Amino acid sequence: MPTARARQTPVSARLERENVQDEIYEKIYAAIVEHRLHPGTKLVEERLADIFGVSRARIREVLARMAHEQIVELIPQRGAYVAKPSIEQAMHVFEARRLIEPAVVRRLIETLTPERVARLRQHQALEQDARRREDKRAIVRLSGEFHTLIAEQAGNTALARQMRELCTLTCLIIVLYDAPTASTCLADEHSEIIEAIAHRDVAKAESLMLAHLDHIERSLKLDPAAPEVDLEAIFKA
Secondary structure, three states: OOOOOOOOOHHHHHHHHHHHHHHHHHHHHHHHHOOOOOOOOEEOHHHHHHHHOOOHHHHHHHHHHHHHOOOEEEEOOOEEEEOOOOHHHHHHHHHHHHHHHHHHHHHHHHOOOHHHHHHHHHHHHHHHHHHHOOOHHHHHHHHHHHHHHHHHHHOOHHHHHHHHHHHHHHHHHHHHOEOOOOOOOOHHHHHHHHHHHHOOOHHHHHHHHHHHHHHHHHOEOOOOOOOOOOHHHHHOO
């Protein structure tokens, strides 16, 4: 008697394979945004295959997808590594976010419903709960997800996908360029943005979002390192 796997149709087998890949992707993604996997960490195919109980080919497909999203860097003859954005790349990420997020907010307000406002407030409640519990991993993850959620609620899947990628890169940037005063998104700033959206105040919502992004960027050490000084050349001149 054929087994359940033997009875699978090509379509059901493909869907099962995609579901497994999505599950592995989400677990690696969560580890990155929660700062459990740091920039530059090597992602060994063989080890991951053992952990998730799948073939190396399946892991390779997941890592290729993450590389396409710039979350992982594939280096020939060396393997896959969690992306390590340069200072220039970090500045480009914030530049992109300043261009995209006001437009996302504007689109959300144009299509706003009470259910969408409720969804934003529900997420904010989760953030506040994580802060009360001082759950740093949850705070980092939920803070990034807030921005992705706005794009999802705006109803544009392309923008939502871009925001997810940019927010993940921002998490990596925060790990790399964390300053003593750096912080993740502030809960009060998210609350203010939600209230502006709820009141359909486009100008205020856009202004608050830009100020919020500026606050995050300013809290990081994104100044290029000073060039090495040749002391001998200076004092013998």
